[in-house]
Amino acid sequence: MMIFDRIGDFFGIVVSIAADPINLAILFGSVLLGIMFGAMPGLTSTLGVALLTALTYGMDTSLAMVCLLAIYVGGTYGGSYASILINIPGTAAAAATALDGYPLACKGEGGRAIGLTTTASAIGTSISMLFVVSISPIISHFALQFTSFEFFLLAFFGILISGTLTSPDLVIKGWIAGFLGLFLACVGRDLLQFYPRFTFGYTELDSGVEVVPVLIGAFGIPQIIQVLRDRFAIGETQKLQRIIPEIGMVIRNIPAIVRSALIGVGIGAVPGIGEDIAGWVSYGTAKNTARNPDDFGKGELKGVLASETANNACVGGAMIPLLNLGIPGSPPAAMLLGALMLHGVQPGPMITFEHPTFIMEVAAILLLASMAMFVSGMLLAKQVVKVLRIPTQIFMPIIGMLCIIGSYSLGLNIFNLYLMLPVGIICYFLTQMGYPIAPLVIGVILGPMADENLRRALMVSQGSFLPIFQRPVSLILFVIIVWTVVSQFEWFRNAKRAALQKILNRKGSCEATLEENESETP
Amino acid sequence: MMEKDKLRKADIFSGSLIALFGLWVVSQALKMPMKDSWGGVQNVWFVSPALFPLFVGAMITLLGAFLIRTALKAVGRAGLRDVLGWLASRELANYLRSAANLRFYAMLVLLFSYVFMAIPRVDFFACSVLFLMAFISMFYFDDDALLKKLFGCYLALTAGLLLFFIFGLPQTLEATLPYAGDWLTLACIGIYGLFTWRSIRSIPPLRKKYRLSLILAFAAPFSIGPIFKYFLLVPMPTEGLIVAAMDAIWYWDF
Numbered sequence: 001m002m003i004f005d006r007i008g009d010f011f012g013i014v015v016s017i018a019a020d021p022i023n024l025a026i027l028f029g030s031v032l033l034g035i036m037f038g039a040m041p042g043l044t045s046t047l048g049v050a051l052l053t054a055l056t057y058g059m060d061t062s063l064a065m066v067c068l069l070a071i072y073v074g075g076t077y078g079g080s081y082a083s084i085l086i087n088i089p090g091t092a093a094a095a096a097t098a099l100d101g102y103p104l105a106c107k108g109e110g111g112r113a114i115g116l117t118t119t120a121s122a123i124g125t126s127i128s129m130l131f132v133v134s135i136s137p138i139i140s141h142f143a144l145q146f147t148s149f150e151f152f153l154l155a156f157f158g159i160l161i162s163g164t165l166t167s168p169d170l171v172i173k174g175w176i177a178g179f180l181g182l183f184l185a186c187v188g189r190d191l192l193q194f195y196p197r198f199t200f201g202y203t204e205l206d207s208g209v210e211v212v213p214v215l216i217g218a219f220g221i222p223q224i225i226q227v228l229r230d231r232f233a234i235g236e237t238q239k240l241q242r243i244i245p246e247i248g249m250v251i252r253n254i255p256a257i258v259r260s261a262l263i264g265v266g267i268g269a270v271p272g273i274g275e276d277i278a279g280w281v282s283y284g285t286a287k288n289t290a291r292n293p294d295d296f297g298k299g300e301l302k303g304v305l306a307s308e309t310a311n312n313a314c315v316g317g318a319m320i321p322l323l324n325l326g327i328p329g330s331p332p333a334a335m336l337l338g339a340l341m342l343h344g345v346q347p348g349p350m351i352t353f354e355h356p357t358f359i360m361e362v363a364a365i366l367l368l369a370s371m372a373m374f375v376s377g378m379l380l381a382k383q384v385v386k387v388l389r390i391p392t393q394i395f396m397p398i399i400g401m402l403c404i405i406g407s408y409s410l411g412l413n414i415f416n417l418y419l420m421l422p423v424g425i426i427c428y429f430l431t432q433m434g435y436p437i438a439p440l441v442i443g444v445i446l447g448p449m450a451d452e453n454l455r456r457a458l459m460v461s462q463g464s465f466l467p468i469f470q471r472p473v474s475l476i477l478f479v480i481i482v483w484t485v486v487s488q489f490e491w492f493r494n495a496k497r498a499a500l501q502k503i504l505n506r507k508g509s510c511e512a513t514l515e516e517n518e519s520e521t522p
Numbered sequence: 523m524m525e526k527d528k529l530r531k532a533d534i535f536s537g538s539l540i541a542l543f544g545l546w547v548v549s550q551a552l553k554m555p556m557k558d559s560w561g562g563v564q565n566v567w568f569v570s571p572a573l574f575p576l577f578v579g580a581m582i583t584l585l586g587a588f589l590i591r592t593a594l595k596a597v598g599r600a601g602l603r604d605v606l607g608w609l610a611s612r613e614l615a616n617y618l619r620s621a622a623n624l625r626f627y628a629m630l631v632l633l634f635s636y637v638f639m640a641i642p643r644v645d646f647f648a649c650s651v652l653f654l655m656a657f658i659s660m661f662y663f664d665d666d667a668l669l670k671k672l673f674g675c676y677l678a679l680t681a682g683l684l685l686f687f688i689f690g691l692p693q694t695l696e697a698t699l700p701y702a703g704d705w706l707t708l709a710c711i712g713i714y715g716l717f718t719w720r721s722i723r724s725i726p727p728l729r730k731k732y733r734l735s736l737i738l739a740f741a742a743p744f745s746i747g748p749i750f751k752y753f754l755l756v757p758m759p760t761e762g763l764i765v766a767a768m769d770a771i772w773y774w775d776f
Contacts, residue, residue, distance in 0.1 A: 176585045182578045195571035397657035409756045417637045451574040458568035
């Protein structure tokens with residue numbers, strides 16, 4: 001009965017959001033803006049969410065969420081346009097789509113490929129929405145049992161795993177980026193004793209570094225510099241024919257869609273891991289399980305279907321830890337967390353008590369955004385792809401100005417700009433040297449949570465770390481953290497391999513003895 | 523991102539910088555109250571504000587050291603000698619003078635002058651037009667020789683503006699010429715526009731690009747700015763001559 005009540009409540013919220021024309025106008029406008037952001041190589045959905053956060057500052061929370069989630073969903077989907085039509089992923093999330101999307105466009109099936117990505121993305125988002133609704137209460141209930149040690153370990157795990165999985169070079173660089181983020185989070189008066197840390201006498205730093213300007217700097221400025229320094233140019237666009245929704249293809253591949261969506265949701269739920277990894281993992285799985293894997297990379301529709309379903313399913317997946325634990329599942333979700341904090345909503349286990357309908361609202365917005373994305377994709381794709389003709393040298397300076405006015409408008413503080421620009425330049429150098437930015441951002445966001453909970457936990461235990469080993473959840477988290485760290489070392493991998501070999505050899509010798517015994521018995 | 527081999531060599535330096543930074547964080551954290559009294563509260567180590575920065579600083583140092591070790595293991599001593607040799611050679615100067623780096627310097631000057639000099643002192647619309655005009659034209663023409671020329675012009679104008687503000691001339695001139703900084707910025711827009719036109723007028727394809735960059739330099743701030751100022755009610759960072767004129771129009775009592 002309770003489940004039916006929840007379903008009833010959910011559709012009630014969907015109708016109430018959809019019934020307001022302002023909500024609908026903002027929903028479609030933001031989705032379209034997101035598609036444009038995603039389609040333009042060099043711009044990302046994270047940057048789109050970051051810039052739109054400034055515009056939503058004055059809106060009420062639910063309208064702001066409509067705006068931000070819609071641009072996130074649209075941006076994740078929009079990346080496929082550039083992947084398919086010019087073989088350059090509009091966003092990292094759509095990189096796997098280019099492998100089969102572009103050959104399809106070259107064969108004159110670009111419209112078919114975009115039709116399929118539109119349908120797959122809408123289905124991926126809708127499936128992930130189901131997980132947000134169904135899993136959130138369980139995680140929230142579970143998280144209520146957490147004490148300060150668990151929250152500290154969870155924040156620490158989020159930073160470590162994000163560093164481990166997003167690093168394009170050495171894993172150690174991902175961890176360094178995470179700790180640099182934690183350092184930035186230390187700046188300002190500490191939350192327990194109000195002692196000024198690393199403020200150098202600047203009163204503007206007393207309240208700590210403002211998260212949103214730091215995020216805008218970290219994601220926006222390196223992008224601008226990279227694109228213009230390396231003279232990035234958009235190639236020739238392939239022709240786009242009639243866009244077909246490919247419903248038949250979708251129905252024939254329901255198991256593959258469900259598998260890709262599950263991959264997307266699962267990867268999205270891991271802290272700090274973005275849509276790009278979901279797309280690649282799903283594409284790899286589809287290729288490995290296909291009857292004809294050699295067709296992948298030559299214009300296989302199933303490849304496009306797998307990556308696009310997964311990267312959009314990641315959006316909902318990223319919402320699960322964000323809403324229930326206050327830990328962002330992806331870089332755009334980190335931006336969303338910043339925006340939520342600006343609106344006075346503190347995500348975490350208490351969210352179901354403080355804002356009882358909030359998770360339902362988020363799920364409803366995701367559903368509506370996926371519908372708006374489907375409609376916009378089907379009707380306006382031909383118009384939207386015209387943005388691919390705009391040279392990067394024109395829109396990047398304008399994005400630069402938007403980053404600056406956006407950072408200023410959040411708090412009306414010029415000091416935010418003094419912070420945003422150096423952070424952006426440092427992040428550019430870090431990116432050039434193979435350090436990922438996502439763990440740094442996650443570190444900035446989770447730093448206060450880690451700091452406060454570590455000290456609070458130690459205060460309760462009077463300086464003892466023993467409770468970590470006495471509580472099952474913290475013990476599991478501790479073991480996972482240790483495993484994550486040591487599994488990166490060569491000696492550990494060698495030892496693991498040797499141990500496995502030993503077990504296999506023993507098993508092999510046992511089987512051989514058994515066979516011998518069997519052959520000896522008359 | 524750089525190539526793997528170059529990355530390992532660069533890692534020696536980035537690792538060293540990171541390890542040193544970590545040591546600095548630790549040294550600063552050690553100055554924070556550990557067991558002393560702060561604000562009437564007697565501290566114990568586990569609630570000290572130094573605890574978390576100490577942990578973070580120590581980890582940064584440790585990871586930086588690990589990175590150096592990994593990099594040294596990959597490139598060996600010979601690799602380190604190569605890097606040191608490269609740093610002392612002419613190649614470094616050539617690298618720093620490369621076209622890609624020139625573009626990078628141009629962007630740095632544009633961004634820093636806009637954020638640190640213009641935005642806090644000059645009317646938002648005026649300084650944004652100058653910023654966008656210079657930024658778009660330098661890169662949209664897609665010609666490094668031209669970029670160098672335009673960058674030189676922008677640098678000279680920025681230096682002039684900087685001196686104007688350093689010597690406190692806006693305050694001195696306030697009584698005789700209100701919004702002196704804004705007027706000077708408008709003059710800079712005019713000078714930069716004329717200089718650019720003179721540089722490209724003999725190249726027909728660039729004339730079209732020039733027109734477009736001019737249109738966008740004016741259209742972008744005048745379409746985005748009013749949204750923030752009049753619809754979201756966000757006051758501009760500096761409101762001067764142009765904002766006053768816009769206010770007069772917006773709040774005109776018909």
